[in-house]
């Protein structure tokens with residue numbers, strides 16, 4: 001059987017990545033967990049340009065996901081991306097071996113994350129988590145799904161590990177998602193658009209103090225009040241912004 005002509009050899013898929021970085025998960029049920037973050041480019045609810053933010057379905061995004069110019073950003077094959085992510089995981093330390101953990105985020109990761117990449121990450125020994133707006137079907141094999149609904153957008157997923165709702169969103173109030181099956185339900189106060197980082201050299205408490213100023217106080221207070229009234233909801237704070245880590 002002749003080898004396929006170069007013209008019709010299937011081109012290997014390239015994943016467009018904004019940045020890859022090692023940090024602590026700052027949000028939700030896994031907050032504090034060492035994680036490699038892989039931020040995919042592009043989103044389906046906003047094009048990432050400020051001049052179209054107001055007209056977009058998701059108009060409060062705190063993230064720059066445009067292009068591939070961030071740290072370790074670029075266009076990767078599945079194998080190369082899984083290897084690059086694995087390279088950021090610290091070698092085994094002591095006799096306790098922690099399960100390597102990657103958070104696929106973005107932009108909207110489910111525009112690109114697929115089974116071949118999930119398999120490649122599993123082959124590198126990673127547990128695979130995703131932060132998604134829930135508007136696209138999830139490929140098989142994801143180990144942890146964090147679903148974060150946005151505005152009027154239709155949610156495709158009906159089951160997730162954690163539902164993390166930025167609050168308050170007039171078009172996405174908590175009761176609208178009662179039908180979603182989730183092991184954890186979080187409200188996350190809507191923060192200022194720019195990732196707010198407190199790079200003060202004072203003690204942590206000063207930074208945390210600063211964080212109270214920096215986070216939109218009323219949204220935080222509203223989220224606290226809602227959780228106290230509806231104890232099935234917990235509070236998620238973006239701790240990485242308080243700590244001044246990525």
Ligand SMILES: C[S@@+](CC[C@H](N)C(=O)[O-])C[C@H]1O[C@@H](n2cnc3c(N)ncnc32)[C@H](O)[C@@H]1O
Nearest residue numbers: 060061062063106107108131132133148190191
């Ligand atoms: C930048 S998004 C990327 C992943 C996915 N597109 C999504 O929206 O879930 C990552 C997380 O940040 C949250 N987020 C984005 N902007 C925020 C803001 N201004 N305040 C609080 N959380 C925000 C999102 O809800 C999501 O949980």
Ligand SMILES: Nc1nc2[nH]cc(C(=O)O)c2c(=O)[nH]1
Nearest residue numbers: 024025026027105131240246
């Ligand atoms: N430390 C840290 N935790 C995070 N949790 C979700 C994030 C995101 O942008 O997807 C994020 C992030 O950007 N940094």
Ligand code: SF4
Nearest residue numbers: 043046058061107133
């Ligand atoms: S928060 Fe998520 S869904 Fe909203 S614009 Fe940012 S990346 Fe897209």
Ligand SMILES: [Mg+2]
Nearest residue numbers: 062063195246
């Ligand atoms: Mg972020």
